[in-house]
Amino acid sequence: MKGYKIFHKILTLFMASQIFAVNAYAYIDVSATTYLIQIGAGVIIAVSTVIGILITKMKKKAKEKLNIEFEKKEIEEEVVVYDLVDEKKK
Numbered sequence: 001m002k003g004y005k006i007f008h009k010i011l012t013l014f015m016a017s018q019i020f021a022v023n024a025y026a027y028i029d030v031s032a033t034t035y036l037i038q039i040g041a042g043v044i045i046a047v048s049t050v051i052g053i054l055i056t057k058m059k060k061k062a063k064e065k066l067n068i069e070f071e072k073k074e075i076e077e078e079v080v081v082y083d084l085v086d087e088k089k090k
Contacts, residue, residue, distance in 0.1 A: 062068075
C-alpha cells in the first residue's frame, strides 16, 4: 500500500510537470551535448567515490566500536628472499 502511495505521488508530479511545461524553442548543439554527458559522468563518478569512502569509514568505525577483530583471517608469515648472486660477489 505504501508503494502505491509513492507511485501515485510520483505519477501526479510527472503529470503536473507535463501540464505546466513551457516550450523552449532552442537548439542544443551536438558538441554541447557531449559536454553535458561528460559533466554527468563526472558527477556520478565523484558521488560514487564519496559514497564509497564514507561506507569504508563507517565500517572501520563500526568495527572499532563493536571490538570486531580479524580472528577468522589467516595471517601469513613474512616472506624472506635470499639472493645468492649478491652473496657470491662479496
